[in-house]
Amino acid sequence: MIDPQILRTDPERIRESQRRRGENVDLVDDLVAADVTKRAAQQEFEDLRGQQNTLSKQIGPLQGTLKQAADAAARAQVQSRVDVLMANASALADQVKTAEATFNAASEAADLLVLQLSNLVNLDSPVGGEADFKILELVGTPRDFAAEGFEPKDHLDIGERLGAIDTGRGAKVSGARFFYLVGVGAQLEFALLNLAMQQAMGNGLIPIITPTMVLPGAMEGTGFLGQAAENVYRIESDDMYLVGTSEVALAAFHGDEIIDADQLPLRYAGWSTCFRREAGSYGKDTRGIIRVHQFDKVEMFVFTSPEDAEAEHQRLLQWEKDFIDALEIPYRVIDVATGDLGSSAARKFDIEAWIPTQGTYREVTSTSNTTEFQARRLKIRMRAGKEVRPLATLNGTLCAMPRIIVAILENHQQADGSVRIPAALQPFLAGQQVFTPKV
RNA sequence: GGAGGCGUCGCCUAGUCCGGUCUAUGGCGCCGCACUGCUAAUGCGGUUUGGGUUUAUCGCCCAUCGGGAGUUCAAAUCUCCCCGCCUCCGCCA
Numbered sequence: 001m002i003d004p005q006i007l008r009t010d011p012e013r014i015r016e017s018q019r020r021r022g023e024n025v026d027l028v029d030d031l032v033a034a035d036v037t038k039r040a041a042q043q044e045f046e047d048l049r050g051q052q053n054t055l056s057k058q059i060g061p062l063q064g065t066l067k068q069a070a071d072a073a074a075r076a077q078v079q080s081r082v083d084v085l086m087a088n089a090s091a092l093a094d095q096v097k098t099a100e101a102t103f104n105a106a107s108e109a110a111d112l113l114v115l116q117l118s119n120l121v122n123l124d125s126p127v128g129g130e131a132d133f134k135i136l137e138l139v140g141t142p143r144d145f146a147a148e149g150f151e152p153k154d155h156l157d158i159g160e161r162l163g164a165i166d167t168g169r170g171a172k173v174s175g176a177r178f179f180y181l182v183g184v185g186a187q188l189e190f191a192l193l194n195l196a197m198q199q200a201m202g203n204g205l206i207p208i209i210t211p212t213m214v215l216p217g218a219m220e221g222t223g224f225l226g227q228a229a230e231n232v233y234r235i236e237s238d239d240m241y242l243v244g245t246s247e248v249a250l251a252a253f254h255g256d257e258i259i260d261a262d263q264l265p266l267r268y269a270g271w272s273t274c275f276r277r278e279a280g281s282y283g284k285d286t287r288g289i290i291r292v293h294q295f296d297k298v299e300m301f302v303f304t305s306p307e308d309a310e311a312e313h314q315r316l317l318q319w320e321k322d323f324i325d326a327l328e329i330p331y332r333v334i335d336v337a338t339g340d341l342g343s344s345a346a347r348k349f350d351i352e353a354w355i356p357t358q359g360t361y362r363e364v365t366s367t368s369n370t371t372e373f374q375a376r377r378l379k380i381r382m383r384a385g386k387e388v389r390p391l392a393t394l395n396g397t398l399c400a401m402p403r404i405i406v407a408i409l410e411n412h413q414q415a416d417g418s419v420r421i422p423a424a425l426q427p428f429l430a431g432q433q434v435f436t437p438k439v
Numbered sequence: 440g441g442a443g444g445c446g447u448c449g450c451c452u453a454g455u456c457c458g459g460u461c462u463a464u465g466g467c468g469c470c471g472c473a474c475u476g477c478u479a480a481u482g483c484g485g486u487u488u489g490g491g492u493u494u495a496u497c498g499c500c501c502a503u504c505g506g507g508a509g510u511u512c513a514a515a516u517c518u519c520c521c522c523g524c525c526u527c528c529g530c531c532a
Contacts, residue, residue, distance in 0.1 A: 045501080053500095090512050
């Protein structure tokens with residue numbers, strides 16, 4: 001949700017944001033109109049309710065007088081005054097009811113529109129669609145397998161030979177885009193989890209394990225029921241959702257709370273399984289575990305003041321780079337274009353790891369500055385002195401397991417089918433330096 | 440799943456039976472002022488949140504007693520539904 005004040009003072013700013021996103025610009029004008037209608041109805045209703053309250057409040061004391069009235073004559077006099085007041089108030093009650101219904105309808109209409117509006121984009125984000133990202137940085141050098149004298153195998157070949165990845169049985173049991181991590185595959189995930197958490201805690205983040213099923217409010221509040229709704233699993237029988245990222249449960253963690261400014265920033269490193277329907281990606285990445293319905297992820301999430309949000313965003317990006325650096329994987333950092341931000345983000349940086357067999361970089365992390373967008377929806381505020389106002393939330397992937405595993409297997413494979421284990425991971429793998437094929 | 444109890448403006452708490460002087464009591468905490476070498480103590484005042492209006496301020500109005508619906512001129516208080524917490528029973532990793 002954006003600041004409704006902007007709607008009244010500077011709607012052009014919102015229109016420009018919508019334009020850059022390639023989203024509905026007319027929505028802004030509909031909203032401005034709905035807001036005007038809503039406030040007029042509110043005035044009308046509150047004015048009538050005020051009149052009614054005034055009348056009603058006179059009745060109470062008179063009832064007391066009535067009980068203490070000395071004689072029948074006095075009682076009759078007071079009673080007649082009560083009768084008049086009640087008659088007037090009664091007449092108003094109908095009007096109040098009508099005005100209230102009108103206001104509620106206008107209010108709902110406006111709220112519905114507001115929820116459709118995406119966050120204001122950061123003006124530094126490159127304008128355009130998915131392909132219009134800007135490359136900010138190239139780190140590391142992809143290996144020259146030709147020079148090394150062998151053809152790199154893809155992660156599934158390597159993983160199967162290590163007995164680490166089993167997509168065949170995944171499909172048998174759960175369908176397409178499901179997989180098993182077995183043996184060293186499972187060990188590798190645990191090692192990555194431990195390395196990620198060690199780094200996160202070293203940076204002062206609070207480790208946290210979140211629910212993976214959430215109520216509609218959490219999903220709505222984080223902005224996943226808009227354009228992204230088709231990628232979310234819904235549990236029909238209980239009206240709940242499976243989260244696509246622990247960001248949902250992490251953001252909602254402080255929902256409806258007012259946090260003292262001196263508690264900020266609040267930084268978490270959440271661990272959860274993530275579920276994605278991957279609707280609209282039929283035929284894409286069908287081989288291996290690059291695009292799956294269920295995976296585990298360590299996610300960083302920060303609550304901070306809006307003033308500090310951009311600096312915090314850079315910090316999250318740096319921590320993501322630190323992690324990929326530790327795994328010795330070549331990557332590039334991109335500034336995601338406005339049309340590819342998702343509704344909550346004002347700005348987004350992705351890290352894309354080099355995938356040798358694809359000859360390209362693929363997304364492994366993503367960090368978004370959602371400014372006050374989620375906080376407004378989830379009613380998360382900060383108290384700075386006497387002032388209470390929305391805070392900013394940010395999220396960033398620290399380690400999305402399958403894709404990192406893909407990157408490790410492919411980038412660190414050796415001619416004999418073994419995989420070199422990066423030094424940073426070795427302490428979490430009982431000192432193993434290499435995974436060797438079982439077959 | 441069953442039975443019972445509970446949910447009040449940061450925390451604790453009065454009020455709910457019997458609707459109206461509830462503009463929600465008191466304590467703690469916090470903020471301001473006064474007093475005092477400093478601190479502490481004490482005294483006085485302030486202290487829910489959201490919205491509208493005004494906005495230079497003061498202010499005024501509406502809503503808010505877990506959530507929603509209803510009865511009523513009027514609901515913390517009465518009715519119904521829902522949610523959460525606690526205790527016990529059952530089941531269970």
